[in-house]
Structure formats: structure tokens, C-alpha cells
Amino acid sequence: MSQSSVPPVSRDNFCYRHPDRQSFVLCQRCGRTICGECQTPGAVGVICPECMKQQRQSAPRRTGFFSRSGDRPxxxxxxxxxxxxxxxxxxxxxxxxxxxxxxxxxxxxxxxxxxxxxxxxxxxxxxxxxxxxxxxxxxxxxxxxxxxxxxxxxxxxxxxxxxxxxxxxxxxxxxxxxxxxxxxxxxxxxxxxxxxxxxxxxxxxxxxxxxxxxxxxxxxxxxxxxxxxxxxxxxxxxxxxxxxxxxxxxxxxxxxxxxxxxxxxxxxxxxxxxxxxxxx
Known part of the structure; x- marks a missing residue:
């Protein structure tokens, strides 16, 4: 029996949020491995939850379809x-x-x-x-x-x-x-x-x-x-x-x-x- 050519699975091939789930998909922003549940489609590739949260916080806030005047009336x-x-x-x-x-x-x-x-x-x-x-x-x-x-x-x-x-x-x-x-x-x-x-x-x-x-x-x-x-x-x-x-x-x-x-x-x-x- 010949030795398998498939490389051994490392811990890097498991979702960083769900260590029991194997994945080969990386977040396009931070490069961490993420499973299907943690993936959010981006412009190119997918984004992990933490990077998506940071992206939303840094994006300009628009409170309505007219202006950005803030929530307090x-x-x-x-x-x-x-x-x-x-x-x-x-x-x-x-x-x-x-x-x-x-x-x-x-x-x-x-x-x-x-x-x-x-x-x-x-x-x-x-x-x-x-x-x-x-x-x-x-x-x-x-x-x-x-x-x-x-x-x-x-x-x-x-x-x-x-x-x-x-x-x-x-x-x-x-x-x-x-x-x-x-x-x-x-x-x-x-x-x-x-x-x-x-x-x-x-x-x-x-x-x-x-x-x-x-x-x-x-x-x-x-x-x-x-x-x-x-x-x-x-x-x-x-x-x-x-x-x-x-x-x-x-x-x-x-x-x-x-x-x-x-x-x-x-x-x-x-x-x-x-x-x-x-x-x-």
C-alpha cells in the first residue's frame, strides 16, 4: 500500500469560532478560517463576523433615505x-x-x-x-x-x-x-x-x-x-x-x-x- 498524497489536516483548517468544524475557506480581510455558518458574502470572497462588525461600525451611518441627521428628534x-x-x-x-x-x-x-x-x-x-x-x-x-x-x-x-x-x-x-x-x-x-x-x-x-x-x-x-x-x-x-x-x-x-x-x-x-x- 502506497502512502497517501493528501496532506495532513492541521488546526488551521478548522473554523476559529467553531473548532469542531473543518473548513478550507478564509476570511478575505483577516485570513482566518471560517465555516459556512460564519461566512458573509463580500465583494470578493467571504467575511467573518468580527470583520463584518468592524466594517459596519466604520461605514457612514444613514438614518433615513433623506439625510444623516441622527436618531434623536x-x-x-x-x-x-x-x-x-x-x-x-x-x-x-x-x-x-x-x-x-x-x-x-x-x-x-x-x-x-x-x-x-x-x-x-x-x-x-x-x-x-x-x-x-x-x-x-x-x-x-x-x-x-x-x-x-x-x-x-x-x-x-x-x-x-x-x-x-x-x-x-x-x-x-x-x-x-x-x-x-x-x-x-x-x-x-x-x-x-x-x-x-x-x-x-x-x-x-x-x-x-x-x-x-x-x-x-x-x-x-x-x-x-x-x-x-x-x-x-x-x-x-x-x-x-x-x-x-x-x-x-x-x-x-x-x-x-x-x-x-x-x-x-x-x-x-x-x-x-x-x-x-x-x-x-
């Missing part, structure tokens, strides 16, 4: 804090904060046209109904945690403010101009509208969100409930338009187009508000 927390601070100021007798910040299409003040109120009204709430601010801030916290990491801080803030303005525009067009409104409901509905559009485009399940939006819209039409449904409708439409722009221009190569479209939308909203005001 800082803008969301800031908006909640500012709104809560303004609400505390409302409770101080003599400051009349709500009178300076509420919105209506036509005023009886010496300066009849005060367009900044279309935004400032988002930060004041009814003092007689504590659940007004509580529900709005809970909704902001809920949708902010979902949208801000996805969109990025600047885009999320723009979405919130544009939606709030669009909500005031809804009040301007759908009332006689004398109805005074306060609250972040228009901006909140804008977040819902944007999330609805983005989820739809991404192929996500929207059944729960559609029910939520529907319930909130219906509540605004119930007699006896002092809710500005006009702001809800305006904010929902405005937020949906912003969400559509964000999705269609989500790639970095479309950044300039996105800025142009958002700027154009803002300009259209302002022009519409001027046209409606002149019509009164």
Missing part, C-alpha cells in the same frame, strides 16, 4: 418645549400672550394685516381645555419620532412650519375671516399628510394611519366641539404636498430641485394668502 423636542413655554406664559395674568399670537383673517387692530400670526398661532393653545395642548403635543411627539430621523432636522422643521401656515390658510379661505384660531392642529395634520404620502410611496401599511386621520377630520365637523376643521384640512393638504416633494426629490442629486420646489410652494401659499386678504 431634537427639533421635535424643541417644538414641544417652546409650545409648553408659551402655554405657561399664557397662564400669567396681564401678559395677554394669546391676543398677540392668535390668528384670524381680519383684525380690528390698527395694523390690519399681520401675516406672522399665521405661524405664531401654532404655538398657542386654549387655556380652558387642557387636552388641546396635551393631544397636540402627544401627536407631535408621535409623528416627530417617525418623521424627523427620516427627513432630517431642517426638512422636518420646514414641514411643520409650512403645514402650520397652510392650516392658517385653510382658515383664511374657508371662513369669513373673523374666526380666531389657536393651536398646532394644522401643523399636526400636515405631519399626518406627509407621513401618509411617504408611507404610500414606500409601500407601507397605511390602514391605521388612514383611520386616525379620518377620525380626527370627522371630530372637527361634530356640532358643539369648538375645533377649527378648516385648519385641519389646510394643514393636511399642505403637509401632503411637502411630503410628496420630499419623496420625489429624496436623492442627493435632486437637492437643488427640492429646495426650489419647497421655495416655490411657500411662495404660492403666501400669494394665496395675499389674494384672499385683498378679497375681504
Amino acid at each position: 431634537v427639533v421635535t423636542y424643541t417644538l414641544i418645549a417652546v409650545t409648553a413655554f408659551v402655554f405657561l406664559l399664557q397662564l400669567i395674568p396681564g401678559l395677554n400672550v394669546i391676543d398677540y399670537l392668535l390668528y384670524a383673517g381680519v383684525y380690528s387692530t390698527p395694523v390690519a394685516f399681520e401675516p406672522w400670526r399665521m405661524l405664531t398661532s401654532v404655538f398657542v393653545h386654549s387655556q380652558s381645555f387642557i387636552f388641546h395642548i396635551a393631544l397636540n403635543m402627544y401627536s407631535l411627539w408621535l409623528f416627530g419620532q417617525a418623521l424627523e430621523p427620516m427627513l432630517g432636522r431642517a426638512r422636518f422643521l420646514a414641514l411643520y412650519l409650512i403645514s402650520g401656515f397652510a392650516g392658517s390658510l385653510g382658515v383664511l379661505f374657508l371662513t369669513d375671516g373673523s374666526t380666531a384660531v389657536v393651536g398646532a392642529s394644522g401643523a399636526i395634520f400636515g405631519l399626518m399628510g406627509a407621513f401618509l404620502v411617504i408611507q404610500r410611496k414606500l409601500g407601507g401599511n397605511m390602514n391605521g394611519l388612514l383611520v386616525l386621520v379620518g377620525i380626527n377630520l370627522v371630530i372637527g365637523f361634530i356640532p358643539g366641539i369648538n375645533v377649527a376643521w378648516q385648519a385641519h384640512v389646510g394643514g393636511l393638504v399642505g403637509g401632503a404636498l411637502v411630503g410628496l416633494i420630499y419623496y420625489e426629490t429624496r436623492h442627493l442629486k435632486h437637492k437643488s430641485r427640492q429646495t426650489l420646489l419647497i421655495g416655490g410652494l411657500c411662495a404660492v401659499l403666501v400669494v394665496l394668502s395675499l389674494i384672499r386678504y385683498v378679497a375681504f
Whole structure:
């Protein structure tokens, strides 16, 4: 019987993570032997678990398909804090904060046209109904945690403010101009509208969100409930338009187009508000 020409098996031919498993496959990065369970396909060859972990840690982190802004919804927390601070100021007798910040299409003040109120009204709430601010801030916290990491801080803030303005525009067009409104409901509905559009485009399940939006819209039409449904409708439409722009221009190569479209939308909203005001 002749001697076998097959070389003896050494310990180097066993997986470094499973010493009882023989293998002749090496990690392309560190050169260690790895079995089939420990192999992750790479660009060339396979990679062991430790090298794959290091590769993932060193790779640039992308939190959403829009930006790399980080996981913490800082803008969301800031908006909640500012709104809560303004609400505390409302409770101080003599400051009349709500009178300076509420919105209506036509005023009886010496300066009849005060367009900044279309935004400032988002930060004041009814003092007689504590659940007004509580529900709005809970909704902001809920949708902010979902949208801000996805969109990025600047885009999320723009979405919130544009939606709030669009909500005031809804009040301007759908009332006689004398109805005074306060609250972040228009901006909140804008977040819902944007999330609805983005989820739809991404192929996500929207059944729960559609029910939520529907319930909130219906509540605004119930007699006896002092809710500005006009702001809800305006904010929902405005937020949906912003969400559509964000999705269609989500790639970095479309950044300039996105800025142009958002700027154009803002300009259209302002022009519409001027046209409606002149019509009164």
C-alpha cells in the first residue's frame, strides 16, 4: 500500500469560532478560517463576523433615505418645549400672550394685516381645555419620532412650519375671516399628510394611519366641539404636498430641485394668502 498524497489536516483548517468544524475557506480581510455558518458574502470572497462588525461600525451611518441627521428628534423636542413655554406664559395674568399670537383673517387692530400670526398661532393653545395642548403635543411627539430621523432636522422643521401656515390658510379661505384660531392642529395634520404620502410611496401599511386621520377630520365637523376643521384640512393638504416633494426629490442629486420646489410652494401659499386678504 502506497502512502497517501493528501496532506495532513492541521488546526488551521478548522473554523476559529467553531473548532469542531473543518473548513478550507478564509476570511478575505483577516485570513482566518471560517465555516459556512460564519461566512458573509463580500465583494470578493467571504467575511467573518468580527470583520463584518468592524466594517459596519466604520461605514457612514444613514438614518433615513433623506439625510444623516441622527436618531434623536431634537427639533421635535424643541417644538414641544417652546409650545409648553408659551402655554405657561399664557397662564400669567396681564401678559395677554394669546391676543398677540392668535390668528384670524381680519383684525380690528390698527395694523390690519399681520401675516406672522399665521405661524405664531401654532404655538398657542386654549387655556380652558387642557387636552388641546396635551393631544397636540402627544401627536407631535408621535409623528416627530417617525418623521424627523427620516427627513432630517431642517426638512422636518420646514414641514411643520409650512403645514402650520397652510392650516392658517385653510382658515383664511374657508371662513369669513373673523374666526380666531389657536393651536398646532394644522401643523399636526400636515405631519399626518406627509407621513401618509411617504408611507404610500414606500409601500407601507397605511390602514391605521388612514383611520386616525379620518377620525380626527370627522371630530372637527361634530356640532358643539369648538375645533377649527378648516385648519385641519389646510394643514393636511399642505403637509401632503411637502411630503410628496420630499419623496420625489429624496436623492442627493435632486437637492437643488427640492429646495426650489419647497421655495416655490411657500411662495404660492403666501400669494394665496395675499389674494384672499385683498378679497375681504
